[in-house]
Amino acid sequence: MNYWELVGKFAEIMDMEDDTAKDCINCLTTIIEDGILRDGKCVVNDFGTFTARERKAGVVYDFHRKKCMPIAPRRVMHFKPGKRFQKKIRGDDWVVNEETRQAALDAALATQKAATEARLKELQEEYNKNRIKYIHFGVSFEDFLREREMEMGIMTSENNSPYIEKSPNN
Structure with missing residues (x-):
């Protein structure tokens, strides 16, 4: 599902115009972004946790230039799904019998x-x-x-x- 499919589905469920649904989704993503930038994480109950992690500096090999190149330390996004979301994705079949x-x-x-x-x-x-x-x-x-x-x-x-x-x- 892409952004526009998400907007359309949200508008259909909430019985609203696409422009209003687009504004709601943009508002939600902005709130999640602000929470991650401010606190380092954003928890959506039963759905999952978005976190920003520090990735350390490293060295990679560039095959085109045939030499090693340094990579600066940076922040990367991580998502850990919640238990209810995991169970829904897996289905009930994951229970071992x-x-x-x-x-x-x-x-x-x-x-x-x-x-x-x-x-x-x-x-x-x-x-x-x-x-x-x-x-x-x-x-x-x-x-x-x-x-x-x-x-x-x-x-x-x-x-x-x-x-x-x-x-x-x-």
Whole structure:
């Protein structure tokens, strides 16, 4: 919603002319600006808090000029929505129940499984690329996986591999 849509909606709700609605909205924004300039913040109950914050000086890299440039300290605006406004935007679905918790767990497990399968595929390709060397030295694919896992710190013990499937006799 832009400024003119806001003016039109306000005029419709309050049953007034657009010019009068525009003056009301301009008055409201002026009051908010004055409150922020005077007190550093303006609180609108159940909607949110507008604050002015100090941003410290810094240095940024200008890619066009190929050099670092200093940035002066300045004041910036910040808005923190109120609880009622947040609940209205989120809807009632944000409350976690058993179904949503289980769905989140299932999604996390699926993501972890996909990442594990992708890593296993990468390791299989690496092993196959140097297969002659590994076979010559008697290194099986399972031994190769254990070695890579220990290098990456994945395994906590020798029998705890996320990549090697457990057989009944292991």
